[in-house]
Amino acid sequence: MTASAAAPVLAVEGLTKRYPGVTALDGMSFEVRPHEVVGLIGENGAGKSTLLKSLVGLVTPDAGTIRVGGEAVRLRGVAHAGSVGIGMVFQEQSLVPNLTVAENILLGAERSAVRAGFYRWRAMKALAQEQLDKIGSRIDPGARTDTLTFAQRQMVEVAKVLTIEERITGEPVVLLDEPTSVLERDEIATLFAQIERLRRRASVVFVSHRLDEVLEVSDRVYVLRNGQVVAEVDPSTVDATDLHHLLIGRESGGSHYHDEKQKECDGAPVRLRVSDLSTAGCDGVSFEIRAGEVLGVAGVQGSGREDVCRALFGAIRSSGGRVTLDDQPFRLGSPRSAVRSGVGYVPSERRTDGIVPPMSVAENLSMAHVGEVCTGPVLQAKRERGLVEHWVRRLGIKTPSPETAIGTLSGGNQQKVVLARWMIDDDLRLLILDHPTRGLDVGAKSDVYALIRDLAAAGCAVLLLSDTLEEMIALSHRVVVMKDGVVVTTVETPKGAKPDPVVILEEMV
Amino acid sequence: MTSPDTARPRATDAAGPAPPQGPAPAAAGRTPSRPRLPWRPSGTDAVQTTASLAALVLMILVFSVLDAQFRTWGNLVAVVDAAAVLAVVTVGLTFVLLLGAIDLSVEGVIGACALTVALLVANSRTGLDLGVLGVVATVALGAAFGLLSGLLSTRLRIPSFLTTLGVYAIGLGVATILFSGERPIVGDPWLSGWASSKFLGFAVASWVAAGAILVGWLIQRYTRVGRYAYAIGGAEDITRLSGVPVARFKTAAFAVAGAFYGLGAVMATSQLGSGVVTAGSGLNFSAIAAAVIGGTLLVGGRGGVLQSMIGVLVLTVLQNGLILAGVSPYAQQAVQGVIVVVAVAAATWPVRHRLGVVK
């Protein structure tokens, strides 16, 4: 694909945005040409989301110009951006949970579905259906959005942004900020097909941390670092490894998954023994994890694996089952009691379940084991600061200061804080990781992998749910496969003899 | 500026398993099947509403057994007629609660509107006799007060708790000025007829209330003001991100609410027979309580007009039933409080673990 000849539909010059302590965009320049798919990659915090948000008027840049169709514009907000043909699917989901899918898709742009202020529900559903048909989705437009899965909601968001096609006459630009991070293979395929279809009428900017995806779908790729474009590459001339290098600006020492750090744990005592665990979503699940072992749980959505994690942590109710931790009976009560028994949990929905966004990095970090920074009931500010600075250094957390609100950090750095929250406990016995690398850049992922390895090597048992099978197989000693709420098989995944993902995939479906 | 990054938690209960979704055509081959599981994370407001309905039914059953008077047709009429004003006010308040906002201006607005309607229709003080027009003007005045609350909340960006507390005081002041020491006695037979004439067994006012509920439901279901109220209550920042002029529709919802308070004031005035500054006394709390009991929660985006009406009935039946059951006036208040809590708690108990965050 070469569209380089045409004049850009969207161009950005010298865009700068500063936040207290960080420069999110540092004189960024880039352009999008007609009918082109532009990939954007960069580490967490490189400025990708900030760039896209300034293109829909949500972030007001401190300096620089944005040109749409050659003309400089000052974007005043999403509605204004939409009217000049720029629409966006946000990294954090942005649907209204208590509305129907149809309303969400058409929110603020109901067109003929609302006449003289009155809703025509039939037209509403028909119009929404048109959008859903574009992406081949079978989601019921009359369903309430909060009954959908995360992935389904992502598809609704894509359907929603596509309404921009109907709204303008010129050539729209659709910005997709990490649309694939929670999608499964088939859904990603659908999305890519959709992007192919879309490019006939529009240009697309695509952000992802999965480099192979970016290579697959893009005509051109920009590499961002510290708010600047550091490289522009032609996907046909590079492979994922090259991108990886460009991205983190260094040789990746050793393997991405730190395989060399995986330790045998066959002789280790059984740390967690689960027998006949049942919840609303799983039935009679049994398995055990040894100290120092990483146990992966594979399964499609609805297999009940998330229920297992949540029930073990006491976050949802279990209807039966016996669990022992280090051979002591372990009562499935509340997260509080789990934490007190040395269990930790990293939830998949970081923004709502993992962090308290307006509170500081320090407070979020010491949250679960605040006893570590207290003498009696009294907080020791100095000790806390020392501890936090230690972990910020040790995990390479990028934050202006420990007092910075965690909500302003990039996703990868937020996730590291959440991990550190559990790692500060010397007696951590079991860590439950629910999609711990969701939304993290390759470098951060690699860091998290190393942390998981270190934890296991130190004797902590790890229960792992993962975004990709590759990741799970690489990190685990064994993988339990679940389907329809029950365990169907267990696959050994020892160091040096990792099975092909297909083996597990076949059991999952 | 609101960025999606500051979005508050939403749909945390939606991370569970999914309803079936057919294989997407573009994804050939390995499409995992999605079994439907017995439990789906449906909206928690359905739970709340079922709970309140169960509480209402339970209450009616108990009173019916306790007291023969309670189950008479005459008492049914009394309950309905007694619920009329509260129902209309609660319909209005529901729109504000759907936004996730609160309205404490009810009694002030009703006071001002009660005096206004009494002075506009044939009365003992002014020479005016505007009849229907007076009623329309009063409803418009109510809407204007609502507009004021809405504008103050959205343009000055102050929590509605305080703006409406301020508007309450302003309404009370206006009412006091209009009263000026002498109650206007309503002399308009048509308006008095709302309270005294019957149609199909029920007071005309009850039919007015029924009409108001219907209108409220239509607004909620079929207009932008209604639907956007849900959207704003569900996720205000996201709604703004979608390009909806949030402030304008928030303001409109307050104005709609105010119009209903105005109508409530007209009904109360027809019942009381003269313009009374305190015509709305006690209604604000009762209306909020009714809405919340019915499942229109304070968090916004949940419940609705019909759900709120369940709460109105719970409160009215309770008041009526306690009097008929001969509970001493000294004990009534305490008993009423305990029953509301116990009924809601009992009805929620079996499903309490399925509720998300309860504030």
Add this chain to the structure above:
Amino acid sequence: MSTDIAPEVTPSAGKAPQPDGSSRVRRELVRFMPLIILAVLLVLLSLRNPDLLTQRSLTTMADSAAPLMVLAVGITVVIMCGGIDLSIGALASFASVLTALWVPSMSGAVVVPVVLVCALAGVVQGWIHVAARVPSFIVTLGGMSLWTGLALAFSGASTVAVTDIAALRWAFTRIGGTVPSALVIALVVVAVLGAVMRFTPFGRWVASVGHAEPAARLAGLPVSAVKIAAFGVSGACAGLAGVLLVARTFSGAPTLGESLLLPAVAAVIVGGTAITGGHGGLFRTVVGALIVVLLRTGLSLIGVDAGFEPIFYGVLIIIAVSVTIDRSKVAVLK
């Protein structure tokens, strides 16, 4: 394209935040806004009635504000958790009745059992809210009726006079002839509670629960206990407020504190605590209570006519809030 090698570990904590000067000034301004608005209102009102600015008048006002402060400080904790406690007025009335009934046998020590009983009442409400997942609004609405009903029952539906008012003199006197003892008591409560919030994890637990309850729960915080404790604190404060009211009314009555509920919540908001939970502070509430009392009493004394007084109150309180609240701390204003 740059290929500089980043170290394995990036110690970026060294980069201190450098908020530019003007935004820091603005932040400090927002912090002290409640105090500034209090001063401005005082000066404005005293233009009409110069007596308001005398030392005697100011101490009287602070004295009047003390029971409201205690109530408002208690409910601040509940509001910061994201809940609401509608029962505080009724509970204060109930406390006043208990105080009046118990003074004859217990004298000044009556404050201890009364505060404990009310704390327990708050804990029970909190427990029902948490265990049965009933919205705090409904639980405490029920509580409001129940405590009023109990107060009616205990008092025989009438005022209970305190004959031995000397036993409660400590709660309504002037220390050294000028400083109102009730104000000192209120400030001690604020100081103690403030210290607990600041120097123990309780404060951040409350904020976590208010900002993001699911995250707090999944981090293993004692969410239920925190909420129950918040209601307990609110109840205890209502109890203490009830005792203070008896000391100045010389009697207990079943509706004595009822009317203080809305002013207390108004004080919390005017002080700048977010009604949606998470962000707030006790000292802000103290200033909020002073503003509310100034408007409640000051306006009647500058001689505005009936009718116009509530209108002025409404307008002024809206103006006050519009400058005191810190909008940057709340994403969405409800």
Add this chain to the structure above:
Amino acid sequence: DDGGTSSASGDGGACSPEDVTLIGQVRNQTNPYEAAWLSGGDEFAESVGLEQQHLTYDGDSQRQQEQIRQALAGSGMECAVLNVLPNGDSDTAPIVAAANEAGAYLVTQWNKPADLNPWDGYDRWVSHITYDGEESGYLIAKALFESMGGSGGVIALQGILDTSAAQDRFAGLQRALSEHPEIELLDEQTAGFDRAEALNVTRTLLTAHGEHVGGVWAANDDMALGAMQALEAAGATGVGVVGIDAVPEAIAAIEAGTMTATVSSDGPWQGAIGLAMGYCAATGELDVADVANDDRAFFAEQFLIDQTNAAEFAEPELNLDDVDCANLFTRATGPIG
């Protein structure tokens, strides 16, 4: 410095008329009775060339006390005169204490605990005026029962339960009931002195007791008027209704024959007399020490109003002669007790 010392400095009556501050405090100006009270006070103030400062506290005890203390924190309060309607019995003691400490002249009306009296060392608390609630409750009950022909069923609407006004009036009803064995008290409920509440409660009671209701006894006119609306809505005719306060609307209803009786409590006079007593004392025309105890806490004269005399009370007006320094205690019918 326990209460009452500062007043010793002023030896009563040293104020020149133009230094006197007149303050009238009632719950609110949103009902005709209290509005009439304040206008009576205004009229008196004008007659002595002064202005009355209005204080209203919206039925909020705390606010009433805050207002009084704040007002008394001003300057020149030794020459202040307060005519106060305490919200409830419990509010009187702190008001008295505050006034005494500031050395201001005080008259209270309606509510006062039985064991607190002006002669117990409060030399500036000129008097407490109230009406015999037991008597008024009794008078209207008798009028009601007679209109019913001495037999039948009645329902009673009580006022705010924890006020002595409500309790005394109900006691009066009970006395009348004991004298009329043929009359049956079908039900008693509180409607909080409130018109709207009375409407709803009466509606329910009418379904409970239906045809048996021959009369409604209400502890004030506002509730009586609310009950009348409920009766009208239910189509019940020939049911007698009585109340207390003699508000204009009630008088009009009595004239029209739709209401049976009420009891006067001359609002304008109440608003003026309290200021007059204080003013006379402050300016030296009245020596509080000379006033007999029977006049320092007394029941004021009250009249039963029925169709025969309603016209005379249609427009309550202040007669300045009634509040002359010489006639301050002419309406006293006897000590409270």
